Amino acid sequence: MDTPTAAHGEGASPLQIDLARRILERIRDAGWAAGTRVSVPELARAFGVSRSPVSAALELLVQQGVLAPMPTRGLQVARDVSDLDAAALLPNSPMEDLYRRMMRERALGELPQEVSEAELIPRYGVSRGVIRKLLMRFAAEGLVQRLPGHGWRFADTLVDEDAYLESYEFRIAVECAALGSPRFKADPQQLLALRRAHERILEDRGRDTGGDEWFRVNAAFHEKLVAFSGNRFLTDAVRQQNNLRRMQESAAFHELPAERIEQSCKEHLAILDAVEAGEMEWAEALLRRHLREASDFRWKPEPPRQSALSR
Secondary structure: OOOOOOOOOOOOOHHHHHHHHHHHHHHHHHOOOOOOEEOHHHHHHHHOOOHHHHHHHHHHHHHOOOEEEOOOOOEEEOOOOOOOOHHHHOOOOHHHHHHHHHHHHHHOOOOOOEEEHHHHHHHHOOOHHHHHHHHHHHHHOOOEEEOOOOEEEEOOOOOOHHHHHHHHHHHHHHHHHHHOOOOOOOOHHHHHHHHHHHHHHHHOEOEOOOHHHHHHHHHHHHHHHHHOOOOHHHHHHHHHHHHHHHHHHOOOHHHOOHHHHHHHHHHHHHHHHHHHOOOHHHHHHHHHHHHHHHHHOOOOOOOOOOOOOOO
């Protein structure tokens, strides 16, 4: 499809480009329709940064035609972004690449659970400011917490077999309870956005579907279904589980067989069919089976290697 032809954030900082890409992905995954108001304070809180870089990132999206000024004040979504290629519009910044590298190395055990900024600076060859921004991003996602002094501790991952199985038991309890909530109310536009995202993945069968793209679609599906329950605590719980899965699965997402992605897409679409038809008991049964089958399928990343920082 046609995309804006403006320069990809020419003159923008890596942080601004990174934020613009993440905001765009958030808009797409949440299924925000054209006309939806965009809140700078809410995005700043969500990404753990100040309002200034968020405002600059939003300006990049205005330049690309994704956002537009509102008639009074503020910004709004200017177009349907469900089929927009975020990678083509805003290529990864160096900071995004380093974020993914750190996540992968942590998932593989190459990066120890407790680290300090002083240790990470020479390891990655960047400034303390860059390291701190990355750690603050991990902290905003619930994946790391600051220790007394200059240390940071990454959250426990799901690599351990017991933790992995317990995570799925927890998700079955939470996600199925959300579908059974008497306040459950699905938004038709958001359901359509979820459906389109899955259909796009299926249409790409035979081509290389990026692991990041599939994870976003997958995570958005589970988070949005729970959000329809109107229960913020259930939604926060699923969002945290998605973050933990991102940490674990970043080590081997590219190894996921295309057949497995296709099967998961079809199972998700069947659940969406049941939700749209108002058959909530059937939707809950399909979701429970889907999660149980997913818990039986597990990636086998390379064995952890001893980190230079942990020797």
